[in-house]
Structures are given as C-alpha cells and as structure tokens.
Amino acid sequence: MDVVFVNLAGLALIGLIAWYFWMSKPTGMLAGITSDGTQEAFIVVKGGYSPDTIRVAAGRPVRLVFNRQESDPCSERVVLDAFGVSAELPQGSNVPIEFTPTEEGSYEFACQMGMLRGKVVVS
C-alpha cells in the first residue's frame, strides 16, 4: 500500500518539478522610456535576473542596466548573444548594455555558462 502511495507521490513530484521549472509563463516588464527615447530597464542580478523578461519595441535603442548584488562568480558576466554584446558585472555597480533590436522576436540574455537566463521580447 505504502509502495503505491510513495510512487504516486513520486510521480506527482516529478510533475511538479517539470511544471515549475519548464512551464513557467514569462511575466516580464515593459521597459521604461527615458527622455532621449531609449527604452531602459533596470535588472537586478541575484540568483537570477529580476525582472527576467523585458518587453521592448523594435527599432528603438534599448538600454538594460544590470546591477549584480551577489558575490557568486557564476553571474559575473552577462551575454546577449544575439546582439553580440556582453559585459562584466562588478558587484554593486550599474552596468549598461545597449543595443537596438530591429526585428521582432525573443532574444535571450544569460550568464556566460548559460545557467541564469532572461530574455528581451521585441514586439
């Protein structure tokens, strides 16, 4: 009896793991517009990127300002591969990354090892 119960619980746990890590819906935030027309978003780096999904409009310059608030070296660099930009993130400083997306789509930014991930959704 308890074997059945343990296995059912195990299957439920597997389902929970798959759902929690793989089926998350991006929440995201809309980038603000600065006085010079740049779409700007501030991203805190601590165990991940907050917010991890930034929504921007195509054709306008985007500035993502990263602030790393942890000493874990895993997140010491952020790479936006699609736009060929990357930056080192010294702990506690604001580091801007600038680019102008021209085509709609979803572009990932991640730490160098690809463990922490976020994305820019261009529409």
Added chain:
Amino acid sequence: MRDPVCGMTVGPDALRVEGYSEFGFCSEHCRKVFIADSTRYAHQTDSDSEGSEVAEARAEERAMAAVGSSSIHLSVEGMTCASCVSTVETALSAVPGVIDARVNFASNTATVDTAIEVPASVLTAAVVASGYQATEVVEEDDTSDTERVESERRYRLLMRKFWFAAVVSLPVIYLSYPEVFPGIPEKGSTALWWIWLAMGVLTIPVLAWSGSQFFTGAWGALKHRSANMHTLIATGISAAWLYSTVAVLFPGFFPDEMLRDVFYDVTAVVTALVVLGTALELRARARTSEAMKKLIGLQAKTARVLRDGTEVDISVGEVVVGDVVVVRPGEKIPVDGVVVSGSSAVDESMVTGEPIPVEKTEGATVIGATINRTGSFKFEATRVGRETMLAQIIRMVRDAQGSKAPIQRTVDKVSGYFVPAVMIIAVLTFMTWYTFGPSPALVYAVITMVTVLVIACPCALGLATPTSLMVGIGKGAENGILIRSGDALETAHRIDTVVVDKTGTITRGKPSLTDISAFQDLTEEEVLRLAASAEKGSEHPLGESIVRAAADRHLTLSEPSQFSAVPGHGIEARVDGYQVVLGTLKLMADRGIAAGPAESRLESLAEQGKTAMVVAVDGELAGVVAVADTLKDDSTEAIARLHRLGLEVVMLTGDNHRTAQAIAGMVGIDRVLAEVLPDEKATQIKLLQAEGKVVAMVGDGINDAPALAQADVGLAMGTGTDVAMESGDITLVKGSLTGVATAIELSQATMRNIHQNLVGAFAYNTLGIPIAAGLLYPAFGILLSPLIAGAAMAFSSVTVVTNANRLRRFKPTHREEVS
C-alpha cells in the same frame, strides 16, 4: 518607475523608502542620498514628470549628441556630503559639450557624457574650480583591482568554511562507521543515541554556515523558477540531514529497526568537499583571466612631458594629445605617439608579440606600454586614455572573452534542462529503490537519491567552453593576435584554405634593387651611381628604390641636369657630363642605342618576376639594373608552417602571372590567382568557397575589407595603432604572416581543449548519474557512496578549469622545433 536620485528606470523589486511608495531605488547608495535630502528629490521628480522645458531641451541635446558621444570617468576627492554631489555635477554640466554628469558619492567617481571630444583635463579643472580634487580614471584599472580583491576575499571565506566542515567531518566519519572503527557503542543503545544527537547538532553549523551559499543560491534560483548546482547540493545534503534527524528524534516514524540510521557524515563530508571544490575552482578561474590582467598591468602610471619648456612628471591620465613626452632608456612609453626627435630601439613584444626590438627614428610611431631600450627620444602624443592602442586591445579582448562560441549554444540548450532533469532522475531513483530494492528499501532509496543529486555536475558543463575561450583569446592577445569573438575562433579551426594577398603580406610591398650588371668597363657601383644620380629627381617608386640602394651603399650622387621622363619607358638626364638613359628596350631602340647583349639578361630577370631596366651612357649600353618587390624575412617560414598545418595556401594578386608565379615559387605557394583587380578579390573568395573550401583571407584590414568580410575568417594585418578600426575577425597587431599560422594553431589548440572539456563533462555526467542511481547494483552489486560522489562532483569542475588553464602554456611552433 524611476529612481528619483539617478533617474534610472527601476523594476518592481527595487529598494524602497518608507513613506515614499511611489519611488524605487536602483542601489543602496541612491536610497541613502534620497533619505538625506528627500524633500528635494521628491519635489524635483514632480517637476520632471510635468515635462518641464528644461527636461525637453536636455532630451533634444542628448538626441542630437547620440552620434560621436563618449563618456569620461573621473575620480573625485573631497566630497563629504550629498550636496557636494550636486555641486560637482553642476560644475561638470556647465562645461561646454557636456551632455550629462553623474556623480557617485559612494565610489567617489563621476561619469561625464560628452557630445564632442572634451579633454579630461578641462573636466578635472572644472571640478577643481568648484573646490574638489579630480583625476581621470582609466576604467579598466579599477574594476580589475576590486575584482581581484573580491575574488581573494571570497576564496579565503570559502577556505575557512571548508576547514570548519572538514574538522567537523572527522569525528562524524569516525562515529558513522562502527563496522570499521572500534569503540563505538552498539546500535540501539542510549549511548549511541546521544552520540547521534551530538552529530546532528554538530552538523547544523556545517549546513548553516559552511553550506550557506548552497541554500541562498538555491533559493535565489528557485524564485526565478530555475535550478542550478546549488539546488542539487542543497537538496542532497539537507535530505541526508533531515532523514537522520527524523531517525534520531522521532524513531517511532520508522517502525523497522533497520531504518533507524543516520547519515550525518554525508552532510558534513559532501559540504566540505564541494566547498573545497568551489574554492579551488575560483582560484583556477582567476588564472584564466591572467592574460587580461597582464595587459591591464602594462599600462604606464606616469609620463614625463614638456610643459612650458620644462620636464614634469605627471600621471598618465593627464597627458593630452599634442603633449611632447620625454622617454629615457629603460622607461615605459606612456601613450601612443610619433617620434619628434632622438632615436632608440623599442621592445614592442608585449603588444605585438614580436620579440625583436624595433628601431625608432624621427617620424616613427610608438605604442604606449612598450619599453624603450637603448636611446632617449621625444615624441608627440597622438592617442591618450581610452584611445590608445593598448586600451583598444583591452576592450577588444574583453568583448571577445565575453562572446560565445557556436558550440556553446548547443551546450546552453542542454544546460537549461539539466538540473531539473537530474532532480527528476533522483526522484525516479528513489521510487525504483523503494519499490524494488532490498531491505531496508527506504534507506537505499534515500542514499541513492542523495548520491544522484550530489554527483551531477552542471558546472563542469557550463564552464567547459567559456573558460577555454577565455584562456585562448587571452593567449592570442599575448602573441599579438586579437581574436574578435568566439565565433571567429571556432571557425578558424575549421579552415582548410588560406588566401594571402601578395603585396604587403608576403612581400614588403616596396620595390628594392635586386640585381646590377655592368656591360662596359664600368664597375657595377659606377653603373648604380650614374643610374641613381639620374633618378635623383624622380618620384617614381622604381626610381626611388634605385636611389635608396645607392644610399645604402654610401655612394655619393651627383646632381642631374636636363632631366626628362618618358612616361612608361624610362628617364634621361645628364650626370657629370655623361648622357644617361635608363629604361626599357624600346626606349633604347628609340634613342638608337644597341642593347642586344642585354636582351638575354633582361629575359631571365623578367622570368624571376623582376622589373629590369637598361642603363646607357653616352649612347652605349652600360648595364642592367633590376628591382623587385622583395619577400618579407619570415614569409617562407610562415607558409611552411601553414603547410604543416595541412592548409592549402592561395596567393591573390593584381600582378601578372609571371611575377606572381616567381614569388609563389620562392615561398612555396600551391596556387596562384593573378591579375585579380582589387574589387574582384571578394568574388575570388566566393569562388573558392563554392569549391567547398573553408577560406581564411589574410589582408590589409582597411583596403581588403570586402574580401575579409566574404571569407569565413578574415585576418587583418595590423597597419597602425588604430586596431579597432581594422575589419576582420582576427587582427594581427604585428603585420606578419607568421601570426596567421600562430592564430590558426591557437584556434586549433583552443577548440581541442574545449572538446576535451565538453567530452569530459558529458561523459562524467552520463556515466556518473546512472552509476550513482545504482545501475551497476543488480549485476555487480556496486553502489556508489555519496561521499565518493561528492568528491567526484567537487573535482570535476576543477578539472575542467585546470584543463582550460593548460592552454596558457600554448606556444607557437617554430622551424627549429619541428625539423
């Protein structure tokens, strides 16, 4: 939402100040500044949001300045309060050309955005005038320093955590194996229960302090619905601890006596090992960026410049373009410039990778950070601060190290699924052992689950590519090879054909005298002296090469009179009373000079790809001189090296077939594409690609830009100090063909290293996880101890980084090493 202090847009997670829910802060600093003067900032933001004219005007100014703007960083001293911040900002903003100035009170720095090139000295003067001290910060310097300090601090903390966990582990291990060690009370006795309780209590600080980063890291990731190495370790060590603690405190929970057991040793030992692994990995990773640190360390600190006629020592940040800098033997050249007086030999190896010192005389370019060896000289600064060649190199290398190699994109896809997949495998393992395992099934299930969680090493996978790339690209910079991206590096190792532009790459690109023969009773020297004297007024490159050859032999030239040029054929002039004619056979025929005896000589010279000219004196054949574009010293060796790498070398040139073949024969080139017009170069590359070849093009970074872009990998031969201007995936700082071979060797070595790392990391995980799950148990009775799993995990990522560091020993091959 906007930060009212710095004006930056912030997310909902931003820091807050009670009572001002409408504001968020990007940093603790801004929050503090706001608290210090909340009325001002709260009010100022109100007026901002009304869209005041000032803000609009500023926006317009910014928009206009979007092109060609730059920012300068200043270190500001003497600020004591938040109001100092606004004083300095106002002073800087008032400087013409400044769009924006932001002062960071916490770090005592100012960032100034300028629309036009504003010298740092003007900005520092403005700060000084407002009552503070300021100096320009060359940004590369200070970040690397704080990083080094931060990394050292972290290493020491991890080592302290390791020692603590290790010390706790010793008694815990002893007491955990009554079947091995003597003197441990029997199972079920009260004494053992007390020992277990003590072990449980002892391991609490191991979890809470030594292993704290696993829990904070796991929690941070969990909030973002992601999982990492910390998640696995945290789950593993806490599962072992919780099971043990339940067995101690609530033995009734386990009806079967056999189930009442403790695994505190797993908690303590795995924590100790993984913490040690993390510390060692941190150490090793710091070494991967050593090349970059070396580059940064090359920057000179001070410069001796002439100001108002006297020599003054100033910091290198204060040198401005146009300053005359004095350099003595043994000193470091502080910035880029052009020699105005004096001469010396300069060791440029640290920037160009070229070991032999370079002679510098008036008019020569000098590179900042190189070392003056023999003489003293003065030079005029042409590039300072962020514009120097070294600063450009540092930026290029840093960007390249941050880029991704295509191979990593595949790994990234895997690593996104890796950790949750391991967690699922761990649960499946538990279920399988619980259902089918031997008694006590629950104990086996828990232990195998913990082993699976602990053995999986996502870090080894994640570190495999970036660390090798980091070392490889850094190593390139040490050898004067600037690789622009991971893409370029990866493509370079697949190259099978190298296309080389002849002029300026294989050859010097400047004709020089190669042969003289005399036909009358004149000596060869006399023939050369007369020919050179006649050519003295000529501006033709062939004429110049003859004059230069005469000067090299210290011949005294006479002034020619009645000089006349016959375009396309030669020249005539009177020298020392002789009528000298120099040119083609046709010119001789036109002048009625019999040149028959020279014909066979001319033919053989032309055969060798040389341009030969007949010299006649007073209507009689006197001699033959020949000039040719000569080979660079290292071309033959470089091409031999390319051949040894198994590459086909193709020469591309606008010259005629005969000249091209002659040069190709001398250096041993396989295939020649001659008579190619400059704008056809890219098409020729495309044709080679159509043959299925992976083509590298070597050429001048500015004139050959289209061909370099068309090639799979474009290698630009550096032509000046503006390395960032060169197009091309790889820039060779020293315009030498040997750099091409070295670049390809380096890319092959780096990609080999990456493959080793990836294969190792994949093999480790794909073998380790099933073994940990007990796959070998049914057949061989082999079950991995979680302690061994922890050790394997801890050292697998260290191994990856250590392997990447082996690349630091990369050396280009030389002729003597092969033989």
